[in-house]
Amino acid sequence: MLEIITYPNDILRQKSQLITDPSDPKIKKLISDMASMLNAHNGIGLAAPQVGESVRLCIVENENKQFVLINPEIKKYSGKETVAEEGCLSFPGKFISVKRHMKVKVKAFDTSGKKQIIRAKGLLARVLQHEIDHLNGILFIDRPHE
Numbered sequence: 001m002l003e004i005i006t007y008p009n010d011i012l013r014q015k016s017q018l019i020t021d022p023s024d025p026k027i028k029k030l031i032s033d034m035a036s037m038l039n040a041h042n043g044i045g046l047a048a049p050q051v052g053e054s055v056r057l058c059i060v061e062n063e064n065k066q067f068v069l070i071n072p073e074i075k076k077y078s079g080k081e082t083v084a085e086e087g088c089l090s091f092p093g094k095f096i097s098v099k100r101h102m103k104v105k106v107k108a109f110d111t112s113g114k115k116q117i118i119r120a121k122g123l124l125a126r127v128l129q130h131e132i133d134h135l136n137g138i139l140f141i142d143r144p145h146e
Contacts, residue, residue, distance in 0.1 A: 002033050002051040004041065004089050007139065011049050012090055016056045016135040022070050022113040027057070031068055031111060034059050043089050045127040047134030050090050058131035062124040069108035069118075072132050078103035078121075086130060086140050099144040100126050 005011055019027055030053055038046045038059055047058040060067045080102045087095045103121045106128050110116050120128055130140060 002037050004037070005050055005052050006090050006092065007141075009090075011052060011054055012134070012139060013137045014049065014054050015137045016047075016049055016054045019055050019057060019070050019109075022109055022111055027055070027070075028111070030055075030057065031059070035066065035068075041089055044123075045131040046089065047131045049134050049137075056135045058135065060124070060127050060131055062127065067118065068111050069106070069116075069128075069131075070110065070113075072106050072108035072128070072135070074104050074129065074132055075107050075117075076105035077101040078125075083145070084126060086126070088130070088140050090134075090139075091141070096140065096145050098130075098140050100129050104128055106132070 034046050034051060037051065038061060045058060045060045048055045056071045058069050058072060078101050081099050082102050083097050083099045085095050086098045102125060104125045106118045108116055
């Protein structure tokens with residue numbers, strides 16, 4: 001079983017590697033294990049570096065829908081920003097108010113390697129920004145907050 005990596009572990013500050021083959025059995029197992037871990041911890045998002053794997057993969061759950069994002073990139077941000085409280089499984093018990101864009105457009109690949117575009121607003125947009133930050137070695141404590 002995977003374990004949640006907590007701050008200040010160095011892997012949380014590394015830029016993750018691109019996944020070249022989404023059908024690789026190791027990636028499929030990682031996705032399955034991460035989904036189980038996300039549920040076990042009642043989380044809404046989990047990035048591969050948080051479980052010790054420096055690859056560009058994250059899982060986000062919102063309104064009973066699960067998104068598996070392989071090599072995600074934020075392609076567009078809304079001009080408006082909002083501040084809201086965030087937590088992070090890699091920072092147990094820590095919650096801070098973080099400024100994020102209200103809307104994002106994300107390009108990623110699904111588990112079959114098919115390109116997907118997600119236009120998100122509100123909580124989903126916030127979680128996507130948080131998890132994609134993890135893939136770039138950026139933590140929520142690095143973001144503007146109040």
